[in-house]
Amino acid sequence: xxxxIGVYICHCGGNISDYVKVEELSxxxxxxxxxxxxxxxxxxxxxSNQKEMIQDIQEFGLDxxxxxxxxxxLHLHTFKNVAExxxxxxxxxxxxxxxxxxxxxxxxxxxxxxVKAAGLIRAGINRVSYSESLEPIDISVKNTALVLGAGVAGxxxxxxxxxxxxxxxxxxKDYFVGGRVAQKExxxxxxxxxxxLVTSLYQEMKKYNNISLFAxxxxxxxxxxxxxxxxxxxxxxxxxxxxxxxxxxxxAMDECTVTSADPFNFGFKSRKAIYKNYPDAWPDxxxxxxxxxxxxxxxxxxxxxxxxxxxPEQILSLVAGSVLxxxxxxxxxxxEGEYGYKTIDNVITxxxxxxxxxxxxxxxxYNNKQVKSVAFIYCVGSRQTKGDNKYCSRQCCTSTIHTxxxxxxxxxxxQTYHLYRDIRTYGKQELMYEASSKQGxxxxxxxxxxxxxxxxxxxxxIVKVKDYLTAKMPLEIEADLVVLxxxxxxxxxxxxxxxxxxxxxxxxxxxxxxHPKLKPVETVIKGVYIGGACQGPKNISESVQSSMxxxxxxxxxxxxxxxxxxxxxxxxxxxxxxWCGKCAxxxxxTAIREIEVDDKRVAGVNKAVCTGCGICAPVCxxxxxxxxxxxxxxxxxxxxGFLFEVDIKEGEVIQNDQxxxxxxxxxxxxxxxxKEILAGIQERNTIPEIIQNTGINGDLVTYHLMTMNKYGIxxxxxxxxxxxxxxxxxxx
Amino acid sequence: xxxxxxxxxxxxxxxxxxxxxxIDQAGLRKIHYNPSVYVIxxxxxxxxxxxxxxxxxxxxxxxxxxxADGHECSFSSRCADHTNxxxxxxxxxxxxxxxxxxxxxxxxxxxVCAEPFANHMENFSKILMGLEEIPA
Numbered sequence: 004x005x006x007x008i009g010v011y012i013c014h015c016g017g018n019i020s021d022y023v024k025v026e027e028l029s030x031x032x033x034x035x036x037x038x039x040x041x042x043x044x045x046x047x048x049x050x051s052n053q054k055e056m057i058q059d060i061q062e063f064g065l066d067x068x069x070x071x072x073x074x075x076x077l078h079l080h081t082f083k084n085v086a087e088x089x090x091x092x093x094x095x096x097x098x099x100x101x102x103x104x105x106x107x108x109x110x111x112x113x114x115x116x117x118v119k120a121a122g123l124i125r126a127g128i129n130r131v132s133y134s135e136s137l138e139p140i141d142i143s144v145k146n147t148a149l150v151l152g153a154g155v156a157g158x159x160x161x162x163x164x165x166x167x168x169x170x171x172x173x174x175x176k177d178y179f180v181g182g183r184v185a186q187k188e189x190x191x192x193x194x195x196x197x198x199x200l201v202t203s204l205y206q207e208m209k210k211y212n213n214i215s216l217f218a219x220x221x222x223x224x225x226x227x228x229x230x231x232x233x234x235x236x237x238x239x240x241x242x243x244x245x246x247x248x249x250x251x252x253x254x255a256m257d258e259c260t261v262t263s264a265d266p267f268n269f270g271f272k273s274r275k276a277i278y279k280n281y282p283d284a285w286p287d288x289x290x291x292x293x294x295x296x297x298x299x300x301x302x303x304x305x306x307x308x309x310x311x312x313x314x315p316e317q318i319l320s321l322v323a324g325s326v327l328x329x330x331x332x333x334x335x336x337x338x339e340g341e342y343g344y345k346t347i348d349n350v351i352t353x354x355x356x357x358x359x360x361x362x363x364x365x366x367x368x369y370n371n372k373q374v375k376s377v378a379f380i381y382c383v384g385s386r387q388t389k390g391d392n393k394y395c396s397r398q399c400c401t402s403t404i405h406t407x408x409x410x411x412x413x414x415x416x417x418q419t420y421h422l423y424r425d426i427r428t429y430g431k432q433e434l435m436y437e438a439s440s441k442q443g444x445x446x447x448x449x450x451x452x453x454x455x456x457x458x459x460x461x462x463x464x465i466v467k468v469k470d471y472l473t474a475k476m477p478l479e480i481e482a483d484l485v486v487l488x489x490x491x492x493x494x495x496x497x498x499x500x501x502x503x504x505x506x507x508x509x510x511x512x513x514x515x516x517x518h519p520k521l522k523p524v525e526t527v528i529k530g531v532y533i534g535g536a537c538q539g540p541k542n543i544s545e546s547v548q549s550s551m552x553x554x555x556x557x558x559x560x561x562x563x564x565x566x567x568x569x570x571x572x573x574x575x576x577x578x579x580x581x582w583c584g585k586c587a588x589x590x591x592x593t594a595i596r597e598i599e600v601d602d603k604r605v606a607g608v609n610k611a612v613c614t615g616c617g618i619c620a621p622v623c624x625x626x627x628x629x630x631x632x633x634x635x636x637x638x639x640x641x642x643x644g645f646l647f648e649v650d651i652k653e654g655e656v657i658q659n660d661q662x663x664x665x666x667x668x669x670x671x672x673x674x675x676x677x678k679e680i681l682a683g684i685q686e687r688n689t690i691p692e693i694i695q696n697t698g699i700n701g702d703l704v705t706y707h708l709m710t711m712n713k714y715g716i717x718x719x720x721x722x723x724x725x726x727x728x729x730x731x732x733x734x735x
Numbered sequence: 736x737x738x739x740x741x742x743x744x745x746x747x748x749x750x751x752x753x754x755x756x757x758i759d760q761a762g763l764r765k766i767h768y769n770p771s772v773y774v775i776x777x778x779x780x781x782x783x784x785x786x787x788x789x790x791x792x793x794x795x796x797x798x799x800x801x802x803a804d805g806h807e808c809s810f811s812s813r814c815a816d817h818t819n820x821x822x823x824x825x826x827x828x829x830x831x832x833x834x835x836x837x838x839x840x841x842x843x844x845x846x847v848c849a850e851p852f853a854n855h856m857e858n859f860s861k862i863l864m865g866l867e868e869i870p871a
Contacts (some may be wrong), residue, residue: 074759075776078739103762104774115770122773136841138858492755510806517809520750527809569837571778590810616810623820632779639790640748661850 005067005095009059011126012651013047013072015102016710022106022113023120027651029712032124037132039063045679047072049674050704053085060089067131069093070215071124092136094570100126101346114653121651126644133636134341139567140610144230144530146170146561147625148554149323150206151500154182155543156535156550157329158204163325165211169561172321173208174236174494178219180205184543186267187199188361189307191405198283198656205220206283220288221496225503228611229530230566239313242291252277253494254287255306261295269355271362292649319584325530325557328514330500330535330552335384335392342380342487343457350457350485353403355672360406360413367414367483374417377404377410378482380455381423385490385540388451394511397492398542400430403488411442419501420480422455426537447480448472457485491540504531505592513539524553524601526591527614529568530555571619571631572613579627580605586628587617595619602645676686677716681733687720739835742771743797743863745856748783749776752809754844754852761849768856772800779810781817785825788839792829798838798863799825800855802815805843815843833870837862 011610012029015022025043033041040059044052047070059065068091070082074366075098078408085092090344101120109116148164150157153175163175179185181201186707190197208214217238243252255277262273276295279287293312296303303310344350346431348370351359351420356377359369367580381403381552385396398578407419421444423534430438441448445469455468464482469475501508506526507515514533517525524532534550535541560566573594575586576671587595592614598607606628619627629635673681683697690708708731711717719729749755755776761768777783778805788799801818808814818841824834840859844852 074755076756076759100759100774105762107765108762108768109770110765111767112770126773160742217739303791479772484828507809507812589813589817591813614778614810615775616779617780617813618814618817621784621817621824626784630778631783633782635784635786638775638784638787641775641798642787642791642794645746648745 005134006035006037007039007064007066007067008035008128008131009039009056009063010038010042010067010074010123010128011047011052011056011068011070012041012043013028013070014043015072015106017713019102019106019356020074022116023101024117025120028117028121028124031121031649031651032128035128037063037111038128046674048078049676050082051675056082056085056394057089060086060091062286065091067091067134068132069097069099069124069127070125071099071101071120072073073595074100074104092138094137095131095708096128097131097134098309098735099123105326114651117651118649121649122645124644125647126641129501129640130637133634133640135631137570137631140570140572142230142564142611142626143295143559144324144570145322145324145566146564147172147558148323148325148327148561149174149232149234150327150329152176152182152223152329152331152535153218154329154331154535154546155179155204156203156331156546157182157327158208159547160327160329160422160550160554161214161532162204162207163551164557165208165214167554167558168564169213169558171211171214172236172323173214173216175216175218176221176330178239178241179286180218180288181279181280181284182217183231184332185280185284187357189409190682191401200282200285202285216286217572218318218334219290220319222500222503227322228609230241230324230611231567232323232325232326232530233710236319236321236513238317238319240290240311240316241311242293242312244309244311245286251306251309255302256289258305261299261302263295268362269294269358271355271358274606290357290595295485296409299538314562319569324561325532326504327532327534327550327553327557328500328504328506328537329533329535329546330494330497330537331542331546331551332491333494335382335396335492337487337489342383342455343459343464343485344434344487345484347457347459347464349483350487352383352487353399353406354488356484356486360409364413366675367410367417370484374414374483375406376480376482377484377486378420378480379486379488380457380466382490383487384488384492386424386451392490392511394490394540395427396540397427397545398540399488399490399719400427400436401542403486404428404432404435404444407439407444410441411444419444420466420482422449422466422480423447425453427680428540434712437470446472447478467703484707494537497537504528506531506533508538508601511539524556528618529611530560530566531589535601541664547582557610568611569615571615571633572610573608573615573628573630574576575606575608576627577601579603579605579625580623581625581627582606583624585622585624589618589622591618673716674702674707680704680707680711684717684733686733687730687732689723689729689730693731742769743860744771744795744826745769745773745800745859745863746791747772747774747794747800747802748776748780748787749802749844750780750804750808751776751778753804753807753846754780754848756846757844757848759825760847761852764849765828766834766853768853770854773781778831779808779814780804781808781811781814781821782819783821785821785828788825789832789834792834792838792869797866797869798840800857800859801839802852802855803840803841803870804843807843835866835869837866838869846849 029043104369150173227233259275261276265274323651332634531551534553536547577600594612681720
């Protein structure tokens, strides 16, 4: 139990103290036996107060502190650092939220807000009384990363990792690198050739001897954890002799006459029994399909020196400190009959059209007929309010409009019709939408409740749509080609990868980050990061940004050789535990296993793997599991604290407008930032001038100046000549 | 007791990353709710022990609300099922102690669910006010 607690209750300017009687509360808690210091402070986060807290901790020998101010999301780390700087273990600090969850939420009932704040603070004091000094868990890590997926995102991340000195294994399931980008021809917005982009990234990777690429490879097994993941990788054979003469290989490819449908080109082409996805595909080693050559006795005999039909699958055992998953996405494949797909012969998808355009450089021909008109139907497989894919796929609007621009540029005389729900060409991509409109592309808006219908009438394909831009006018569009703008869906192997690496998946079946804004590439699995479209629909720029972000996280993680992980994890009381295995059953991370302690079988927690989620704790029939900082003592004492009866008289509340006359704002000294702002005001200045004079961040100046105005420390003094900004002067 | 009739005491279990930011946002936007609502934030709603729920109900709280992570949980895709099991287990224990199982309520709450949170508190408060007192 803690005996020397420091309690700091923040006014937050007036954000808290306008409604909660912080001075009364600080006096009340000062009388508690185990509270040595209890203060109300104008801004708990101000530098001057942080220094005072450090002095208090050292002078009074405080063993714990409670800061009652804003949400822990804002200043948890600020005060943890204060504790650390004062030599106090940061686990002995508790943050109590009396702003977002008290003064602001109950500003309509100030007396009740004060009563609630008393309960919240009492709970904080109770909780900190049971706090334990926790030490970070140090784990030694191998400076090696495994990147899963050699698309553009994966290759770019691998290059960044290698450049920073990390050894990289990059695993690609296909025999060739480049992923979905390699299937494209030209990319927006730079008009870069997609295949050249893939080539340049591959060549860049080859410059680093600390990158090992395994193509035609997939994960077989994963064990271990942060710092030392043991990953078994299966590499499929290419059935080519390692010493094959390159000239002979080329000749064999030229002379091969056996073919099958080519999935890389959506079946628009056939591929030979010895093939590359496209002539410049990398690595520059073709793949043989032995089944197709079964009856080609003469051919096999002629080229017998290049083949190795007995080449086995290889299993490699790799060790990596961290894993970056960049496995990408699949295109949504419309169901048979969805807008006539596979039931009407001239209905195709956008990726199929892109390939068709690449294969038809001069004239767009489909089913031996020249295409003069194309109708695009947007949002196919995305934004399904009643279907599985409720999300927007982000890149398809722009991709379609870019394709439309290319159609006009490449084939000149072609008309496009765009049947859309909403056009989402966000950011600079909007310029393409404008260009498309100007070149004469026609746009019709439909709603999900009245979807377009594709029908075959005689030899024509008709798209019927109610155009919401012209009062739901029913239109019929005859099109040579109907193109379904399909969205992104998770890859079919996502569930398997999730199973191997324990990455949680969302209800949309993409991989889940910890937090979309604050931890966008981190997963709850320590050492496992996600980048690119395996996480959700992204365009190429966004995919590369996220994978590079993942790479930099990994560099920061691995470069020191050891990693400190959060000690807030599960722990088992081996005296109580009788090993029933229920905790291990519910743990998604296999962090719990049966171990032997003093000849007794009990549950053991792998500290490097445990995420501290706490799912194991409630299922224990003998209550042998606790999560650090969420122990029974801490939680139950908080509950008792909330129920703490206080004797606070209902009195008048300090109104905002009284502050001007109120000299006793409880401010013994202005916060440092206020002093700096006051020093930056010469006679009278506008906010931009004060920002320039002080060099302080603009948002901070604005926020604090408003508070200083509220407290009568500064006051407005007319507007500038352009009537854009108020002048402020120091009030005497 | 008269005070209790006016505003029942509700203990909310929220989660650090999902529902707690939603509850914070209610305050930020000055969306008011019952001031006798107290929040304990945990890593995941699947980590709530039924004994904590009983402790609250036996010591003065009128109701317990679980702001569950649901499908947004970053820890487990089975989070909603786990949390549901905790509610069911708690209700069995509550019945044994003659505590009305309606005193526990669970709903998924997202990180921007400010209004839904305030609505849940209002509705739950109404339900609690209509219940018999918890036996001593």
